[in-house]
Amino acid sequence: MWNRQILRTQKPEIDSTERLRLEEVDLTLPASQYLLRRNRHVENIPHIMITSSRLRPLLLSALFALPFVTEPLLPGSLRAAEEKKIEFPAASQHSVVKQRVALTDVEVDYSRPNKNNREIFGGLVPYGKLWRTGANAVTKIKFSHPVTLGGKQIPAGEYALFTIPTPDEWTIIISKDAKVQSTADYKQENDAVRFTAKPEPIPVTIETFTIELDDVKGASATLNFLWDKTRVPVKLTTDDVEQVSKQLDAAVNAKTPLDPRTAYQAAAFYYDNNKDMSQAARWIDQALEKNPDAYFMHYKKAQIQARLGNQKEAIASAQKAIDILKKDKAPDESAIRNAQQIIDSSK
Secondary structure, three states: OHHHHHHHHOOOOOOOOHHHHHHHHHHHHHOOOHHHHHOOOHHHHHHHHOOOOOOOHHHHHHHHHHHHHHOHHHHHHHHHHHHHOOOOOOOOOEEEEEEEEEEEEEEEEEEEOOOOOOOOEEEEEEOOOEEEOOOOOEEEEOOOOOEOOOOOEOOOOEEEEEEEEEOOOEEEEOOOOOOOHHHHHHHHHHEEEEEEEEOEEEEEEEEEEEEEEEEEEEEEEEEEEEEEEEEEEEEEOOOHHHHHHHHHHHHHHOOOHHHHHHHHHHHHHHOOOOOOHHHHHHHHHHHHHHHHOHHHHHHHHHHHHHHOOOOHHHHHHHHHHHHHHHHOOOOOOHHHHHHHHHHHHHO
């Protein structure tokens, strides 16, 4: 008990007035700290021995003032922490399209406005005016390796994509300024390439503006812009086939043996790109030496033999693939049909 401790430490010659003053000074600070520490246990306060009648009102005032001091601070901080940001759906939804073409990754980042019973080209999207090719922000396009788009070579990198639609042709603009924020910020001096493409009418109405990569075959694809009753196709190609071909040609010239998995992939690559079928046949035989029960390798061999004009051998390889498939408890019926088609077409 603080007041008793203080009374025992005072010298006898200090008068009562001075003693009271010391009590107020020494008791006020510890008592306030005590109340702050124990504000949730106010029932302990009566155990504090208060000997000064002048100190009692002071402590009571501190006690009743404490909620008014702490309440605006603590609950307010808690309320701020509990506040959550309200997120609303965008009218034109954000979309990211990713597609691998051969060994090149293509990515388109854009927002997709809706038709909503509006006239689109020549209306909402004016003819002859620069368009950000979407909504909310300028559309971006990215290539992991060099590509040829619309007949124009484009280095790997990220670009802004603008268009200028007209009834008979669209101007496609690939800008090196990937950080451009709007059509107002566009500068022609930053063009990487620009070319034209022909719009085509389509029999169905596309409600939501769409950018897609379709007809993905080997090292090529078609970049389509679709909205309302209009489609604008742009051819995209990569040089990945040439690069892989150079590596495989070097392996052939150096007579470097390929592991079974690479040999199979090389045979399939040559078949898919209609290259040297005799070399493809040698690679598939090399792969089968280590994998005689791989039905898909026998199927690929049948395809290569059929293209070489070796019909009898193609039928035998296709039948081998079917026999292996049928040994499975749940045979792949689709694969069996594909092999049977080779047999039927080779008779």
